[in-house]
Amino acid sequence: MLASEGRLEPLIWSTVIRSLRIPLLEHDLDPDALMRASGIDPQDVLRTNGEVPLKAYLRFMELAAQQSGNPTLGLHLARSAGPETLGAIGFLFLSSKTILEAMQNLSHYINILQGVTFAQVVQDNEETSFVYQLLHVKDHDCRQDVEFSLMLTKRLIRIFAEGEVPISGVYFRHAPLADKRVYEKLIKAPVYFGQDYNCVSIPASCNRVRGKVLDESLSPILKTFLDREFETIQRMKTLGDQVEYVLYGNRIAPPITARKVAQHIGMSEATLYRRLKAEGVSFSDLLDARNFTLARDYLTTTRMTATEIGYLIGFADSASFSRAFSRWSGGVGPSEYRRRHTGAKETAA
CATH class of the missing domain: 1.10.10.60 (Homeodomain-like)
Structure with missing residues (x-):
């Protein structure tokens, strides 16, 4: 869920933490104890459509790294994770027709899990990149999440093509938490820090590589499920939250207007203005x-x-x-x- 500064505290879907329970246990960490120490009620995490404060989630990830004594814990957690970590989104990735479509599906649907996420696929003649960033937080606060997310993306790419798609680079906006050689040994790809974006890049020449794991016929079934899930989530939010989801998620092309946003959400411009006014906010x-x-x-x-x-x-x-x-x-x-x-x-x- 996205929130304007000073209006609502940014929240993240509890499924994100729920997916980390097994990987944390495999690293001899107690996820419930970490949740309580971070101000998270473990029962909230078990709710299907639960949410937890973004800041609490980031504290949870930082505490896990501290207790493990491993500054690159996020990378290690992702190395033992699979498509189930992202639920239907992970399996949609693996059942997509091409690796480009898989990355595009990931960027499109990931906000169902993480409403505070800015994700997109950027292409040029040389590379195709999956760009990832958490909004409303400083880079140093979300390093564990970013490293986990990019490592998981890299792992999904490898599973999708059984290693046939090389990773041309993994880019981080933050500074390294350990020697760069540790990162390159874990990620097994060139790693760069202090960059403009967090992203995983592959050669553009690989865009049409097809998947080798799941049947492509699963893709439309999973998309239908995720679209329905998205509709359910949207109904649970205020209209202001829905508008922010469109605005921060780059769902429409500039110039951004109330008319475009209203059409994307599925209502008239007049209705958009009227309902926002009733919530005490303006477009x-x-x-x-x-x-x-x-x-x-x-x-x-x-x-x-x-x-x-x-x-x-x-x-x-x-x-x-x-x-x-x-x-x-x-x-x-x-x-x-x-x-x-x-x-x-x-x-x-």
């Missing part, structure tokens, strides 16, 4: 919160210019983006915001 406030959150994230964690960031978020030019950012931040422009928070200077407008 413009939700869109501003999304844009400000993403802009701050890009300014403090990437080397992109203000022009590039503005365009990526949906602004036609850097001037309009700078004016909007100053309004959101109380008078601080993008370049000044970056300087204050990173000590870096904007290289171009």
Whole structure:
């Protein structure tokens, strides 16, 4: 579940923690004790559609690493995990027609499990990358989750093609928690830190490699199930939460408008405005919160210019983006915001 800053505490689906119980037990860790120490009720995790605070989940992962004495525990947990960790999404991955379709299915459906996730597949002539990021948290707070998630993705790719698809690189935005050689030995692929994105990349030439494990006829069955699950989850949320899911998940192409969002959700623009008003929120406030959150994230964690960031978020030019950012931040422009928070200077407008 996504939340605007100051409005709701970000939550994560309890299935994420539930899927880690067996891997943690196999590493001689007590998942229930870890949950309680992190402020999570184990009974909440057992509920089919339960949710837990994102911050508590991240504490849970950090405590697990500390108690194990293993700073790369996330990688080790993923090495013993399989498609069942992601439930139907994992098996949809393995029953997809091609590895490209598998990665696209993963990025499309993963928010059913993790509503605070930003995931997408990025392609160019050389590589195809699965990009993963948790929103509303700092990089150093989610290192265990990111390392687990990318390692699991890499493992699914290997299972899908029985090793025929090489991993050209695994990229992390954060700094390493151990010697880089430890990461490369565990991941068995080139590893890079301090990057603009968390992602797993494969050669674009492998996009059409077909799966070798599950029958492709399972794919439409699993998609139908996941679509119904998604509809159930959406009905449990407020409309504001549904709008944020669309906004933060890049579900529609820029420029983002209330009309496009309303069509995506399945209602008229007038109904969207009326129902949001009844919940005490406005579409413009939700869109501003999304844009400000993403802009701050890009300014403090990437080397992109203000022009590039503005365009990526949906602004036609850097001037309009700078004016909007100053309004959101109380008078601080993008370049000044970056300087204050990173000590870096904007290289171009």
